[in-house]
Amino acid sequence: MSLAVRLGELLGGTVRGIADLGPSHGWTLHRAILSDGRDVFVKSAPDHAEVLAAEAASLRWLAEATPKAVPQVLAVDDHLLVLPWLPETTPTPATAEQLGRDLAQLHANSPGVFGAPWPGRIAELPLDNTEIRDCEAPAAVNGSPTAALGWPRWYAEYRLTPFLPAAAKHLGAEGTRLIEQVIDRVETLAGPPEPSARIHGDLWSGNLRWSRDRARLIDPAAQGGHRETDLAMLALFGAPQLPRILAAYQQVRPLAEGWRDRVALHQLHPLLVHVVLYGATYREQTLTAASAALAAGHSSSRE
Incomplete structure (x- = not known):
């Protein structure tokens, strides 16, 4: 199953486009735009389900204390972790x-x-x-x-x-x-x-x-x-x-x-x-x- 199809099924929509952001350790990073306009960050790690689960659990746990400082977990399964895309700005x-x-x-x-x-x-x-x-x-x-x-x-x-x-x-x-x-x-x-x-x-x-x-x-x-x-x-x-x-x-x-x-x-x-x-x-x-x-x-x- 392609990344676009899996991502669409996970989020309940279709994917308009995906940009590859390169590898990191044993996984790949992507930016995707969905047909409903959502802009998301995707970590694809089909051989590292435990990494995705640990990261999702960590983000949710930190967000209990500081929700504004932690991105929301939009979706996670054994292959993908999806977060909102955060436009990068210069620290002030x-x-x-x-x-x-x-x-x-x-x-x-x-x-x-x-x-x-x-x-x-x-x-x-x-x-x-x-x-x-x-x-x-x-x-x-x-x-x-x-x-x-x-x-x-x-x-x-x-x-x-x-x-x-x-x-x-x-x-x-x-x-x-x-x-x-x-x-x-x-x-x-x-x-x-x-x-x-x-x-x-x-x-x-x-x-x-x-x-x-x-x-x-x-x-x-x-x-x-x-x-x-x-x-x-x-x-x-x-x-x-x-x-x-x-x-x-x-x-x-x-x-x-x-x-x-x-x-x-x-x-x-x-x-x-x-x-x-x-x-x-x-x-x-x-x-x-x-x-x-x-x-x-x-x-x-x-x-």
Whole structure:
């Protein structure tokens, strides 16, 4: 079945035209115009149904807290994910500040757990979303009892450790031991305890769609996590207007003291993911982040 026919059946209409936007990982991206005038974005991934399901679940979950900052899921099945087409505009000081406020609003919504109630994906890689009750949550979440575990150990067990075996061949023995040191010391590196926050989970600059009055959050790997993770990810590859984003965020929901020292710790997971996906190209950046996280923790312990 052609893409146009499948898309028409999924949305209940006919397709006037489709423009190919190129590949991304194991799928293809498209813009389509329907006969009723709707303008939509389409991700076609017939061999990655689990990726489409995880993205749709993530978008819907984030939209519960910040509906204006997340595109609506128009349709999803085992082959396609369809979202509204968002015309791209240039980031402005006003839209950057709005993003900071939107993220503060998103993070203020605690799910009561670290993890999420669906199988996660980051790019095409599995992301273990095992739900662990945060220390401030009730003993039963969604009617099911869960164990309590602080964010540092959850982060170590479900975000760092699972990616280390595949990354090790690129990191080398010495580099692998450095990451293991971070895992072993994570409780002393993580700063003061915080309740879980609804986070995007993969918030690099390419997963922001600046459109008219605000930046929309796209391509999430959403989860209950630590709010500093999203902000650290924005810094990793240079989000535009980042100082304005952070200043607006701080006005609404100030960050805990020492947050800048913990940026490297929060960047370590996405960097490990990049090592697994792209190889040794990201080795030095990953080990630099691990060293910085350990050094910041050592400095804090001496104060």
